[in-house]
Amino acid sequence: MTRRAIRLWVWGHRWSSLVCTVFALLLCLTGLPLIFKDELGPDLKLAATTAPPGSASVDSMIARSLAARPGEVVPYLFYDREHPILKVPTAASMTADPASFHYQVFDTRTGLQIEIPQPNEGFLYVMTRLHLDLFGGVSGTLFLGFMGLLLVVAIVSGLVLYGPFTRRLAFGVVRTDGSRRRTWLDLHNLLGIVTLAWFGVVSFTGVINTLAAPIELAWQANQLVEMAAQAEPAKIEGQRASTDAVLRDVRAAVPGMNVMTVAFPGTPFATPSHVAIFLTGNTPITSRILKPALADASTGQVVSVRDMPWYVTALFMSQPLHFGDYGGLPLKIIWALLDIATIVVLISGLYLWWAKRPRRDADAEAGSPAS
Known part of the structure; x- marks a missing residue:
């Protein structure tokens, strides 16, 4: 040189x-x-039980969360990868900033509520x-x-x-x-x-x-629209399928995978007529790759399941490599x-x-x- x-x-x-x-x-x-x-997160203090994860009624957990926060809505459900818990956020609207969510946490085996600090507060949130x-x-x-x-x-x-x-x-x-x-x-x-x-x-x-936001927008504008177009929703006036029924049907349609996130109609990750469910695999790597499914909000029937496009998969694969x-x-x-x-x-x-x-x-x- x-x-x-x-x-x-x-x-x-x-x-x-x-x-x-x-x-x-x-x-x-x-x-x-x-x-x-x-390791630095809150101690969950889960009660001992032989009940399998997911055996408690999710609709009951949602109802209790809404009763504790009158006037708010539940835009999403978040399952934990490592523990049998469900985080139920409530917000002022379905499109509210996630930073404003108030979370209530439940044991998915027993339905008991777990008292932990809010995930959007404290040292780890600031970091x-x-x-x-x-x-x-x-x-x-x-x-x-x-x-x-x-x-x-x-x-x-x-x-x-x-x-x-x-x-x-x-x-x-x-x-x-x-x-x-x-x-x-x-x-x-x-x-x-x-x-x-x-x-x-x-x-x-x-x-x-850092490209997560543009990648998410691209997926919403293309893949989500295509999935919704695969099947017309039933649009039964005034009818809304129970969340427990939606989860039961999607687990039957995509066996061997774990539900991680549920997005209800009106949120950016669903459509006005569909519930979006995001599932993952069971291995350390596939547990980071999401597979989206859409269910008819009126009947609970799963109408579309597909793999994420390559650019979204690249994002998911980069996250575990980044944090080890x-x-x-x-x-x-x-x-x-x-x-x-x-x-x-x-x-x-x-x-x-x-x-x-x-x-x-x-x-x-x-x-x-x-x-």
Whole structure:
């Protein structure tokens, strides 16, 4: 590589890193507790019972939730992946902002209500919002996506520069017999190359995750409309199928899968005449891939089932890779250690830039280009 090419790569690495490092550091710091969100979450204190999950009446849980919150509606139902619980949110309208939902949680085996803190409050909620959108909604999410792209540029340019800058050194050496800056430079290079693959995967999947809102809009505008067009709803005036009947029919139509989310008519993820049910598989990977089904809101009959399009599947597949929560606690610990190493890389990068400022200033005063 020519000297001019190296200087161009150095310039690209320096400025792409400087622009995104503060935000990358924020994402690493907020992402660390989110790796252990299941372990840090509330203690569910489930009662001992031999009843199978899903045996209690969901309609009864919905009725109790509405009775506790007069004047509100239930737009969705959310099942938990790991525990036999159902989260029933109530809101002012079917299209209300999810941040305003009030949740009531029930044991799906017994129907007993479980008292836990609201999921949209507390430390983990603040960390999640900072990590996802800086409390800025879609604009904040897309901004973080752009920072993620700059981070990918910084990673690639760092990989290109690693060889030329360390060709005279043994791999992994950290020199401690010279200046402090040189020691930090060696440590920065070592940790950077060790965490390269992981950091690249996490950064790239993070960028994909920031596209969730546009991907959801594309699915609603295309796939959801096509599914609804497959069968005309019965539209029986004043009749609404029970939720228990809808769930029973969809489980019979798609055996071997687990219901994760139910969207009622009038929400963005259903139609005015259909209930949308989203199911997942049973393996660590397939449990993250949703299969949507539509049921007639009047009769409860399942009218359409299909796989998600490839771009939605890519989004779902990126999420477990991003947080490392598909391999149990051992993988989470590995993810956390790599996250901490990445924090050191980011902080050392800022230190190296700051420590070089006096040298650049002296070069500028002498009229010579900084190296």
